[in-house]
Amino acid sequence: MEVRDSSILSFDSLEIGYGSRNRKRILLPPLSATANRGELVAVIGRNGVGKSTLLRSLIGLQPFYGGNIIINNENLSDIPRLELARRIGYISTEIIRVSNMTVYDLVALGRFPHTNWIGRIDNKSNEAIANAISKTGMSKLERRYIVELSDGERQRVMIARVLAQDADIMVMDEPTAFLDLPGKYEIVNLIRNLARSGKTIIFSTHDINVALKLTDRIWLILKDRLIEGSPDELLKNGSLESMFESSESGADIKDYLKYFL
Numbered sequence: 591m592e593v594r595d596s597s598i599l600s601f602d603s604l605e606i607g608y609g610s611r612n613r614k615r616i617l618l619p620p621l622s623a624t625a626n627r628g629e630l631v632a633v634i635g636r637n638g639v640g641k642s643t644l645l646r647s648l649i650g651l652q653p654f655y656g657g658n659i660i661i662n663n664e665n666l667s668d669i670p671r672l673e674l675a676r677r678i679g680y681i682s683t684e685i686i687r688v689s690n691m692t693v694y695d696l697v698a699l700g701r702f703p704h705t706n707w708i709g710r711i712d713n714k715s716n717e718a719i720a721n722a723i724s725k726t727g728m729s730k731l732e733r734r735y736i737v738e739l740s741d742g743e744r745q746r747v748m749i750a751r752v753l754a755q756d757a758d759i760m761v762m763d764e765p766t767a768f769l770d771l772p773g774k775y776e777i778v779n780l781i782r783n784l785a786r787s788g789k790t791i792i793f794s795t796h797d798i799n800v801a802l803k804l805t806d807r808i809w810l811i812l813k814d815r816l817i818e819g820s821p822d823e824l825l826k827n828g829s830l831e832s833m834f835e836s837s838e839s840g841a842d843i844k845d846y847l848k849y850f851l
Contacts (some may be wrong), residue, residue, distance in 0.1 A: 621816040625759075629810070634808060641835070642794065649680045675755065678759040692735055693733070722754040727746060742770075766797060
């Protein structure tokens with residue numbers, strides 16, 4: 591796989607799955623793809639195909655069984671855990687519901703890779719926390735308790751936490767999964783603006799409309815391969831249609847995709 595100079599994350603011949611090396615279940619054939627600096631990358635595919643497993647593998651939360659993951663020209667396996675936390679942040683699909691914790695408190699947790707062993711928040715960290723809260727539009731709610739927030743507000747706080755972490759790469763597993771339509775577009779536009787400011791953001795989604803209209807690159811995971819390219823490229827070469835080949839609504843979906851050409 592050719593990796594461009596602007597590449598910040600890439601993987602080559604990657605085997606993902608579950609279990610141990612002796613008793614492993616490989617989900618897909620070896621996968622290869624790239625994310626460049628400042629790109630918004632959508633990971634799409636059918637339920638159960640391995641999107642979450644891929645994302646967790648990329649950030650070191652789940653072992654992989656072959657191939658290489660390269661972050662900033664270094665092999666993931668060679669990067670110490672604390673240093674990795676300074677380079678890449680993660681938001682899972684899990685809904686965070688915590689008592690007696692304010693917006694500020696939760697965002698402050700993102701500074702853990704930069705604090706000392708007692709977790710002291712210094713002036714630099716305070717500035718990073720305030721900046722993250724401001725960029726996500728949560729300044730007026732920073733003293734509000736997490737349990738008092740809407741789902742959309744809570745997701746903004748989770749994004750602010752990763753922003754405070756000051757990592758160049760942000761990985762999000764279905765960040766709009768529990769949001770209504772306006773909330774989905776608010777969050778996607780937020781992460782799109784963050785990408786325009788220089789962050790590399792990789793997120794999984796089931797929303798084809800969002801992936802086609804708002805992202806720079808798509809990683810399309812099929813049962814037998816991963817196809818990457820810009821939304822226009824995948825539309826024009828018919829790759830997106832492959833995701834619906836076995837679906838009863840496949841013909842309707844193909845007609846729908848034509849509207850984006």
